[in-house]
Every structure is written in structure tokens, then in C-alpha cells.
Amino acid sequence: MKLLQPRCYLCDMPIDNLQPFLCLLCQQELPYLSMSSCSRCGLPKNKTIQKQCPECIKQKPPWQKLIACMTYTLECQYLIKQFKFAQQPQLHHLFSQLLSRTIAGRIIQHNYSLPEAIIYIPLHKKRQSKRGYNQAQLLANGISKQLQIPLITDKHFTRVKHTQAQAQQTELGRKTNINNAFQVSGPFTVKHIALVDDVVTTGETIREACLTLSAAGIEHIDIWCIARTLAD
Numbered sequence: 524m525k526l527l528q529p530r531c532y533l534c535d536m537p538i539d540n541l542q543p544f545l546c547l548l549c550q551q552e553l554p555y556l557s558m559s560s561c562s563r564c565g566l567p568k569n570k571t572i573q574k575q576c577p578e579c580i581k582q583k584p585p586w587q588k589l590i591a592c593m594t595y596t597l598e599c600q601y602l603i604k605q606f607k608f609a610q611q612p613q614l615h616h617l618f619s620q621l622l623s624r625t626i627a628g629r630i631i632q633h634n635y636s637l638p639e640a641i642i643y644i645p646l647h648k649k650r651q652s653k654r655g656y657n658q659a660q661l662l663a664n665g666i667s668k669q670l671q672i673p674l675i676t677d678k679h680f681t682r683v684k685h686t687q688a689q690a691q692q693t694e695l696g697r698k699t700n701i702n703n704a705f706q707v708s709g710p711f712t713v714k715h716i717a718l719v720d721d722v723v724t725t726g727e728t729i730r731e732a733c734l735t736l737s738a739a740g741i742e743h744i745d746i747w748c749i750a751r752t753l754a755d
């Protein structure tokens with residue numbers, strides 16, 4: 524009996540096991556974000572000498588830098604939905620590899636300092652037990668191994684509010700929905716961390732997470748995510 528030939532998640536072309544998930548062409552054509560994005564919010568900016576966009580200079584987000592691997596196009600959306608909602612946790616291998624490569628590139632290019640530890644956006648325990656995994660945790664774990672930065676794995680940072688999916692909310696709804704959603708138990712021994720999430724849309728989730736982490740003594744937070752939506 525012939526074993527099932529693996530196929531590209533996007534174009535369905537047969538692929539070999541050396542290049543899992545995507546064929547070479549689909550991987551090359553993913554919507555990678557350009558180096559000229561705003562260092563703070565990750566959104567593309569007009570070519571100015573400023574590293575940050577005018578909005579971020581005017582109203583500073585509660586994190587220092589945001590590194591996103593790609594924009595949230597249909598292909599990217601499809602892959603992330605498979606990863607989060609279609610019981611395809613193995614896709615974390617693809618995403619953590621791509622994101623680690625982007626992060627390493629940005630760190631070298633801009634001479635950024637490395638965080639002391641990596642943390643991830645937690646899921647509420649009800650959602651996590653329903654899904655069976657936390658995609659952000661899988662991603663953070665993969666990046667931690669690739670970049671050799673320790674992962675904060677214990678129950679230090681938890682989600683105490685069982686919120687509705689942010690994507691289904693209005694702008695005001697998103698803010699109140701996520702208010703006081705996170706909790707920190709015990710002090711942190713590190714001051715500079717990277718916070719990992721899968722997709723950053725309006726940024727309300729990471730904003731709330733950063734406020735909670737900052738109140739617990741974290742002084743410097745970088746955001747690392749697979750995708751950044753552009754309609755913000």
C-alpha cells in the first residue's frame with residue numbers, strides 16, 4: 524500500500540517531507556511584511572526616515588516593538604484558521620520557523636536587544652480544553668527553541684475572563700470584552716519579555732495583556748506575531 528503523499532496546504536501540489544506543509548512556491552509567495560513597517564505597531568508606513576508612524580509617536584502603545592511575519596491576506600487567513608480552529612496544531616512548526624526567521628532578521632538589522640524570556644497570550648481554560656491546545660503557546664515554544672530564549676511556561680500569566688472572540692466584536696465591544704481579562708500570579712524575575720500571539724488585529728488583546736504585565740513589573744515588552752491585519 525502506498526502511503527498518502529503529503530500535499531501543499533495552499534495549492535494542493537504533492538510535496539515531499541523535507542519541505543512540509545507548503546510547496547516552495549507557496550512558501551515564497553506568502554505575504555511577508557516589508558522591512559519598512561513601523562517598528563512599534565508593525566503597520567506599513569510611508570517611506571520616511573522615522574522608525575515609527577505618526578500615530579505611534581503621538582500615542583505610544585504599551586509595548587516597545589512589534590514584529591509580524593506577514594499581512595493577513597486570504598492565504599494567511601486560511602492557514603491560521605487551519606492552525607487555530609481546524610485541529611491542525613502541527614502547523615506551529617511552519618509558523619514558528621517563519622516567524623523565528625523574521626525576528627532574527629529584524630534583530631540583526633536594527634540591533635535590537637534580545638528579550639530575557641518569551642511569554643504568550645493565554646487562553647481561558649474553558650477555551651483551551653475545548654480546543655485541546657493553545658496555538659500561541661505552541662508558537663512561543665517553537666520560537667523559544669529556535670532562538671534559544673527561555674519560555675515562561677508556568678501558570679504566571681493566565682486569562683481569567685472567558686471572552687467572546689474579538690473578531691466578532693465592535694470596536695467598543697472589543698475594549699470592554701477584554702478589560703481585566705488577564706491576571707499575573709507572583710512576581711516576574713525578568714524585565715524584558717517578548718509576548719507571542721498569532722494575529723494582531725486592532726491590538727486590544729495585546730494592549731490589555733501589556734497593561735497587566737507592566738503592572739506586574741515588566742518594563743519592556745516586544746510583540747511577536749505571525750500576522751498583522753492592515754485594516755486597523
Ligand SMILES: [Zn+2]
Pocket residue numbers: 531532533534535536545546547548549550
Ligand atoms: Zn503550494
Ligand SMILES: [Zn+2]
Pocket residue numbers: 561562563564565566575576577578579
Ligand atoms: Zn506605528
